Amino acid sequence: MWSALKRNYEVSEEIGRGRFGTIFRCFHPLSNQPYACKLIDKSLLLDSTDRHCLQNEPKFMSLLSPHPNILQIFHVFEDDHYLSIVMDLCQPHTLFDRMLHAPFSESQAASLIKNLLEAVAHCHRLGVAHRDIKPDNILFDSADNLKLADFGSAEWFGDGRSMSGVVGTPYYVAPEVLLGREYDEKVDVWSCGVILYIMLAGIPPFYGDSAAEIFEAVVRANLRFPSRIFRTVSPAAKDLLRKMISRDSSRRFSAEQALRHPWILSAGDTAELT
Template sequence: MTEALKRDYRICEEIGRGRFGVVRRCEPLEPSAAPSSAAPSLAVKSIDKSAVSGDDLDSHCLLTEPKVMSLLSPHPNLLRIHNAYEDSSHLHLVLDLCDSPDLHRAVASSGPLPEPEAARILAQLMRAVAHCHRHGVVHRDIKPENILFDSRGRLRLADFGSAEVIGGGEQAAALRGVVGTPHYVAPEVVAGREYGEKVDVWSAGVVLYVMLAGFPPFRGESAVEIFGAVLRANLRFPPRVFRSVSAAAKDLLRMMLCRDASRRLSADQVLKIRLQLVIS
């Protein structure tokens, strides 16, 4: 670890390990390195450069995450980056600590969520997504595993390794390339067409469906089968599962999981127009 990192933070126990590195709890040693009262706990994510392959995508992810997180911070529903350090072997990111179960683990352990709880989580998620889009950022990998919760139960959207900065308005660039997780990727991504920020709205719609049903809307035994189901976008609401789900929630899902991206709701529209129907 860099001397600067060890000078600023006490590195504590390991709390997670992934494909490219390890996450440890850490504590600030200097007042200047201390987080705000809104984020009292910290972790350091140490990315092993040697584990990142030389291909363009992995190298891009390594460089993109700290840049995008710095651009977007602070926001109450985004994982905040406090500092970044680099040495010859690792990139170290000091982040908010979220040690509660992520949304995937919460649904896996407890089953489908009551509609009011799903609506509350969706509202926080869409505030995070709308903030990203206002700053010209497309997340591209929204899924329950990347939806974390802090010690106060507040949602924090994480993992910006696949994100892209495309700008906004008429200056927004179009994206290409299959990026994301099969169950959550939008049809235009699978089809190889140019796409924009509304791929995040599709992914958030899948997340809402998973919260209400306990399983994704487009399924298959392999990635190829899942992609085929996504392209067909045949959205169904099995009565056994959706019996207690409101018509407003189903309408919202239809408009978020609209195959035609030009007719799909934007993140701001989900917040300003439709979400109140679910919460009411």
């Protein structure tokens, strides 16, 4: 597999490292176009869940490409020991890194969440739920375009099929997932709503000192807008948050509905809404 990769790409320096593998910068020799190459060591996959995630990522990324806000996959090379995925080269800092600083302005937050929702709506139209949307999985390319990544936990829900299984990350996972119920693709909209809340407030809507406490707060889903923090946030932004972070998934917005909300359509320009 390594020789097959090197026949097609010039592999350069290491630029990242994860639980299962290493990411290298690589170049296509004809175009000299830079890419990222994720090299996964299969011997590090400890159980069937890990192996399932390994197979999921290239499968779903290939189905969903190309889309301007989804990390694009270009080549997959595989043998008995390694899997290598050639994909978009992105900046080293994720949305999580950007959110460590001061809260975003409404126009900045609206622009980012619009791009994220467009990626999610594309996934949902093709019957794919991401199921682990969080700031760490939101990248940016060299032109600063948002790219949704990491489809290892993704699942099909087409043909009216529901999903099950506790998948996701504390702070961002929807309550119906934690309650062990069957659920639909709107779990992704909940996660996007939580990200939007943090972008505007600088804190998560549901929190605790441990994963268990965070999960308890998520299940209660007592959504609040502390006046000290939200005094400068527009009523339109808070209205969208209520509709995305709705404990009742039947009343929760779909990604398409969220994209049609006036706050998104006005690009967070609150003056335009008054």
